Amino acid sequence: MARQHKAVALISGGLDSMLAVRVLQEQGIEVEGINFYTGFCVEGHTHAIRNHDKDKQKRNNALWVAEQLDIKLHIVDVIEEYKDVLLNPKHGYGANMNPCLDCKIFMVGKAVEWVKEHHQDGFDFIVTGEVIGQRPMSQRKKTMPIISEESGADDLLLRPLCAKNLPETLPEREGWVDREKLYDFSGRNRKPQIALAKSFGLNDFATPAGGCCFLTDKNYSDKLVDLWKARNSREYEMDDIMLLKVGRHIRPDSGFKLIIARDAGESKFLEGYRKQFPSIYALSHSGPMALVDGNFNEEHYALAAGIVARFGQGRNADEVELDINIPEQGHQQIKTTPLAADDVLQEWYV
Amino acid sequence: MSHEQLDARRMLCPMPVIKTQNKVAMMHAGDVIDVICTDPGALNDIPAWARINGHEIINTVQTDDEITISVRVGA
Numbered sequence: 001m002a003r004q005h006k007a008v009a010l011i012s013g014g015l016d017s018m019l020a021v022r023v024l025q026e027q028g029i030e031v032e033g034i035n036f037y038t039g040f041c042v043e044g045h046t047h048a049i050r051n052h053d054k055d056k057q058k059r060n061n062a063l064w065v066a067e068q069l070d071i072k073l074h075i076v077d078v079i080e081e082y083k084d085v086l087l088n089p090k091h092g093y094g095a096n097m098n099p100c101l102d103c104k105i106f107m108v109g110k111a112v113e114w115v116k117e118h119h120q121d122g123f124d125f126i127v128t129g130e131v132i133g134q135r136p137m138s139q140r141k142k143t144m145p146i147i148s149e150e151s152g153a154d155d156l157l158l159r160p161l162c163a164k165n166l167p168e169t170l171p172e173r174e175g176w177v178d179r180e181k182l183y184d185f186s187g188r189n190r191k192p193q194i195a196l197a198k199s200f201g202l203n204d205f206a207t208p209a210g211g212c213c214f215l216t217d218k219n220y221s222d223k224l225v226d227l228w229k230a231r232n233s234r235e236y237e238m239d240d241i242m243l244l245k246v247g248r249h250i251r252p253d254s255g256f257k258l259i260i261a262r263d264a265g266e267s268k269f270l271e272g273y274r275k276q277f278p279s280i281y282a283l284s285h286s287g288p289m290a291l292v293d294g295n296f297n298e299e300h301y302a303l304a305a306g307i308v309a310r311f312g313q314g315r316n317a318d319e320v321e322l323d324i325n326i327p328e329q330g331h332q333q334i335k336t337t338p339l340a341a342d343d344v345l346q347e348w349y350v
Numbered sequence: 351m352s353h354e355q356l357d358a359r360r361m362l363c364p365m366p367v368i369k370t371q372n373k374v375a376m377m378h379a380g381d382v383i384d385v386i387c388t389d390p391g392a393l394n395d396i397p398a399w400a401r402i403n404g405h406e407i408i409n410t411v412q413t414d415d416e417i418t419i420s421v422r423v424g425a
Contacts, residue, residue, distance in 0.1 A: 037364055049362075060364050060391070063398040073402055077368045242362065272360040272388070 005176040006030045007158070008111055008118070009127035011073060012212050013061025015193055015205040016129030016161060021069050022200050023160040024127060027177055031127065033073040034114055035062040036107050038082040039241045040214045049246060049269045061206040068202070078110065079238055086215070087234050091146075096221035098213060100135065101143055104128075108151035115156070125156045125171045132162045133187040141165075161185045161193070214245065223249055226350045230257065230294060239276065243291070246270065248311070249350040252303055256294030257350065260311050263288075275327055280308045283333065284321040287312020296326075301334055309338035352381045359416065363391040367399045370421065374405065379425040382408065387417045396421065 009021045011033035021031045066073035085106045089099030111126045132141050144166060148157045155170045158177065163169070164184035172179040185192045197205060214220040223244045228234045230251070246266050247259040258280075261267040267289035270279070278292040290308045305322045314320035315338045324332045356373050358366035366387045373383060385396060396419050397407050404424035411418045 035364075037368060041364075060367065060395045060398070063364070063367070063395055063402065066402050067398055071402075073399075075364050075368050075371060075399075077365070077372075 004030065004122055005124045005171070006032070006122040007125050007127045007171075008115055008123055009033050009071075010107055010111055010129070011035045011062045011065055012129070013063075013065050013206055014129070014212060015190075015197060015202075016131060016134070018065045018069065018129070018202065018205060019193055019196055019200070020127050020129040020160045021071065022202070023182065023196075024158075024177065025069065027181060029177065030122075031069075031071050032123075033062070033066045033069070033071050034111055035073060035075045036078045036082075036110060037075060038085075038103075038213070039079045039238055040082075040086075042212050042214055049265050061212075064206075068204075074114070076110065076114075078106075081110075082106070083236070094216065096216055096218050097224055098215040098221070100213075100216075101146070103213075104130075104143075104147050105150045108147055108153050108157060112152045112156070124176070125158055125169070126153050127158050127160060129161060130159045131185045131187075131193075132165055214241075220244060223350050226251065226257075227293075230254065239273065243273070243293070247288075247290075250307060250344070250348045251350050252307060252345070252348045253300060256292055256296045256300055256304070258290050258292055258304060258307060260290040260308060261288040274325060278327065279325045280304060280322055282309060282312045282314055282320050282322050284319075285309075285312050285314030285317065287314065287320075301332075302336055305334050305336045306339040307344055309336060310341070310344055312338075314338060352377065354381070354383045356383055356385045358385055358387045358389075358392070360388055362389050363395055366392045367395050370396060371399065371403075374403075374421070374423050377423045379423055381423045383421050383423070385419045385421065387419065388415065390417065392417055392419060400424075 007024060007029055009017060009031050011017050024031055063073060085099055085102050089102040091101040094100050108126060115123045115126060130139050132139060148154055158169045158171050160182045162185050163179060163182035165186055171177040227240060243259055246269055247261050249257055249259055251257040261270050270289040270291050273291055278296050280290045281287060288311050292304060301324055309320040309322060318337060319335050320338055321333055321335050324334055356369055358369050366385060366389060370385050400407055400421055406422040406424060407419060408422050409420040
């Protein structure tokens, strides 16, 4: 009896990977999903730290997609391994610090490893929702074979949404999958995908503007580059990349940076870091929590406190009392006059 | 049957799910794990992950600062 062939699909949580799986399910192929967490993934939860985003859906789209498709989803933490992709991208960066092509090669390569580990469970090939011309850096006609080759997937990588525009893959040649029932989508036009979704009865799907990665965002990339420059090192930890997503980042001195919460939600989030980072908040007035990153010492206290006071309710007061906490050293109270709006220089904003 | 605890405080989605998934992979059917989180997104994600993978949410306790979700490991 012929063995049932199974596929593992890269699930981002967007429409394309959802459709790619659904197309194969129509052919009776059993699919499981895999999702890689790099630390830079845009998630509703990260946005939901802020007060005004509280009403946004707090769902992980990859999990949600998996549930809609009735497939298992394996979420894999690749934060450490991903550092090399970000720091040394063979194919370079996109418009910002986004190494999209290397990222896709890395993720497909990780899926190849997963398929090898699970071959005895019937997994034979890899599926992505890639569409030729959909993304300017990673999804082009020229890059499709590069991803297949450099990931090690070769002809085990099937892209059901644009397969008819590409050479036959092993699942098609072997008859595991009927090529005629695959698609020939190309370009940035989303209408074919939306029509296909409707034909499957899928009406609710995520359409993230600007992709699903913070590294494609200019503001985020600028903050990351600033962090590396200030530390004179491109090393980073998970907390570093999380904190780049939160607050106003103000660097009034090359030695240190303030991360000032923009609302109560962010203040609460930053409070969780008070054992790791120096922190400043106003005692005499309501105001934001601020963390300090860098080499922070007493000669910086007055300037830092004056800036933090500027963003609180005491901004127009003659004097604001603030608490400065240095982990493992203790608290110190300081009274200062808040900086005037014009004294918080525009070039300090990262 | 074992009853374990996982501290996922201050972790943002999807880390609480990943930590739960990895811990559960080493547990047995019928075991229980209490996942302590601070990200409210876990209220949606851990149950979604459990449904997909055949586990059961047996209790959820929410305070002002923390959420504890108890998961019984499926077969």
